[in-house]
Amino acid sequence: MPFIDLRSDTVTKPTSAMRRAMAEAEVGDDVYIEDPTVEKLQRRAAEIFGREAALFVPTGSMGNLISVKLHTQPGQEVIIDARGHILNYELSSISLVAGVMPRSIPTENGLLTWKDIESAIRPPIYYCAQTSLICLENTHNMAGGAVMPKEQMYEICEKARERNIRVHLDGARIFNAAVALGESVAELTKPFDSVMFCLSKGLGAPIGSMIVGTKEFIERARPLRKTLGGGMRQVGVLAAAGLIALEEMPARLAEDHDNAKLMAQQLAEMPGISIVGRVQSNIIIFDISKTGLNTKDFSEKLKSHGVLANGISPTEMRMLTHFDVSRSDCENAMEIVREIVTKR
Ligand code: TLP
Numbered sequence: 001m002p003f004i005d006l007r008s009d010t011v012t013k014p015t016s017a018m019r020r021a022m023a024e025a026e027v028g029d030d031v032y033i034e035d036p037t038v039e040k041l042q043r044r045a046a047e048i049f050g051r052e053a054a055l056f057v058p059t060g061s062m063g064n065l066i067s068v069k070l071h072t073q074p075g076q077e078v079i080i081d082a083r084g085h086i087l088n089y090e091l092s093s094i095s096l097v098a099g100v101m102p103r104s105i106p107t108e109n110g111l112l113t114w115k116d117i118e119s120a121i122r123p124p125i126y127y128c129a130q131t132s133l134i135c136l137e138n139t140h141n142m143a144g145g146a147v148m149p150k151e152q153m154y155e156i157c158e159k160a161r162e163r164n165i166r167v168h169l170d171g172a173r174i175f176n177a178a179v180a181l182g183e184s185v186a187e188l189t190k191p192f193d194s195v196m197f198c199l200s201k202g203l204g205a206p207i208g209s210m211i212v213g214t215k216e217f218i219e220r221a222r223p224l225r226k227t228l229g230g231g232m233r234q235v236g237v238l239a240a241a242g243l244i245a246l247e248e249m250p251a252r253l254a255e256d257h258d259n260a261k262l263m264a265q266q267l268a269e270m271p272g273i274s275i276v277g278r279v280q281s282n283i284i285i286f287d288i289s290k291t292g293l294n295t296k297d298f299s300e301k302l303k304s305h306g307v308l309a310n311g312i313s314p315t316e317m318r319m320l321t322h323f324d325v326s327r328s329d330c331e332n333a334m335e336i337v338r339e340i341v342t343k344r
Pocket residue numbers: 007008009010058059060061062085086089137141170172173198200209
């Protein structure tokens with residue numbers, strides 16, 4: 001029996017349509033800007049986001065890093081919420097490569113407001129590092145897939161512009177946010193200076209992310225991608241899967257959200273478990289401290305029953321739904337969790 005893998009939506013395997021498209025992809029050398037499939041993917045991504053240009057990058061982490069570096073000068077500060085992916089799971093790359101200092105702000109639900117941000121902007125005094133960038137994340141991974149409403153993002157972008165501060169969106173799961181909010185990704189992300197989104201999470205492509213922005217921004221991003229070792233050659237084989245991810249997969253994300261809500265409802269009724277935040281997309285974070293188990297032991301017990309899920313702290317577990325887990329997989333996984341916690 002294969003595992004029911006709830007560790008992440010990054011674990012999805014390419015669909016058969018993706019595999020076929022990959023096998024048949026027309027390719028060229030993308031460092032020479034000659035790969036027609038990559039060009040097509042970039043054009044479509046720019047179109048879908050209503051932007052001038054887009055660039056295919058190997059990972060979301062590289063897309064974020066390129067964006068942060070292009071919006072800042074070494075020695076400046078970047079505002080980011082304390083649970084942000086850029087701050088916690090991309091090593092210290094923005095400090096190492098872009099030479100910037102993250103100023104992290106703790107929030108209750110991972111979703112920064114302009115009020116939180118305003119008080120963290122450094123005064124224009126020569127001995128203070130200057131704030132040049134704000135990074136937002138939508139949906140917010142470590143806040144349990146929380147969705148930042150459009151108005152909140154727009155207000156931050158508008159006020160930041162008045163202060164001459166750029167705003168980058170880590171939109172690894174922006175298509176999930178769009179589904180949850182019933183808005184298009186173009187409308188949701190319109191005021192941002194740049195957006196990174198992932199093809200390789202809920203959209204199911206095996207590899208790849210995109211950054212979108214102005215033509216000028218993307219022209220500056222291309223040499224930086226090469227500097228970081230991300231200049232790829234006949235990468236149309238990946239872009240072909242990315243095109244299917246982009247065109248066909250957003251429509252099915254609602255199913256993942258429904259499955260996550262179903263699991264959250266069931267988890268909330270189990271002894272010792274409490275859901276962290278409100279489950280709005282495909283991510284569930286739940287506290288197990290009152291079960292008497294730590295997350296390491298909990299994960300091991302799950303694994304021995306065929307379910308994979310990781311702890312994000314000694315007391316909190318994370319589960320994600322995606323197209324490689326069906327509704328009945330989710331129901332079965334909940335049966336197993338129930339058995340583990342009620343046996344105690
Ligand atoms: N997230 C991964 C892990 O790194 C935690 C996951 O399993 O959720 N931004 C956000 C919001 C992300 O969740 C991730 C990956 C990234 C950026 C980085 O993407 P990759 O893994 O392509 O570098």
